[in-house]
Amino acid sequence: RPPPISRPDSDFEAQLGVQFVEGREGILITELNELFEKVGFPRRDPDRLRVALENTYHIIWVRAARQSRLARQIIGFARATSDGVLSATVWDVAVNPGWQRSGLGRALMERLTKKLVEDGIPTITLYAEPQVVGLYEKLGYVRDPDGIRGMAFQRRKKEKASLLTRA
């Protein structure tokens, strides 16, 4: 039932020198914000970002496996909020542009989805930008199943781009 892990952790360690880490320990908020900026997400207020991570159900991120000056850099990131039993939503899936097209995005999503499925959460959702809908469909995500539409409350007073967050 959970998605198969198409490439094991050892593969990524051997071929890219990166490892997957679970949980927020070791994440520097400033570095996370830098990653977000690189992929075109809004920079977030650091204190609020800290609160968001503290209230996130599961986090998986990617860092260099070996100690080096790049060791602490966050190469990839994904998180999911949830009530722990019935539903979950994936947010902020990001891979450093320099590391994209090497399977890290898919790998992050496989591992995050697997964790949610194994925890028994039946409804796992996300909001996908048009260009990544296909990627998620390959993983087993279905868009607008049965005509169900994802909707967001439209804010008027602030820049839309700075508020809209998605996977």
Added chain:
Amino acid sequence: MSSPLLRNIPQKCVTSHCLGSPPLLCPMLLARGRVTGRFQIRHDTGGVRCRGFLGGLFGRGGTTTKQSQKPSLEDNLGPDVDELLLVETSQPDGSKAQILYRNGGPVAAADLESLCVKVGWPARPVSKVEAALRNSFMVSSLVLRVTLPPRPGSSESTTTTDGEAVVSEQLIGLARATSDHAFNATIWDVLVDPEFQGQGLGKALVEQMVRSLLRKDISNITLFADSKVVDFYRQMGFEADPEGIKGMFWYPKF
């Protein structure tokens, strides 16, 4: 304005919009001669014309402020209160039936599940529902409360702030939201008891929840809507597929 009824109406009520139809539920009509201080209507219905008492006095629109575009819930966040009176009917004997919006406050999982069964949703294990409620960032409910005036010499165990005796409270609607407490929220399980549908209560419930979330600075409020209710949410200010962003489900069972 010399109407005695108008003198008693708090300023907030004058600028809000009438519920419109059905006229039976117009709080102004219901409260004729008995307007209480905390009687607030929370309903921004945008294009709905106020056909009630206030509409006649202030002209079409029922509002004294000029608005060049459709008002958003953002424009009127309302006070930071956890309980709002939405509808009230009084009987000559002094008993009252009230429908309240309540934010937070205990919701029994069993009551919620009974409601789910009533609207025809598949049943879920009560223990899971219990955990889901506990782990939700916000749980908003609609409660039908019946009260009696206090009887001299009696010691009712539960009273309202007005000293009325609470005879019963029944869960007739619910919405809950999960959130990271900072940026995003997703609204789930929006439901209204079928016996009470068609009165604008679902709209009031969701609007109040959105206001509550906005007051907590949650800027991205999302949900997944059945095709039949997309327009319902659109009217409140939700947009489907904003910027082409698609909602997706992992191997949905439906």
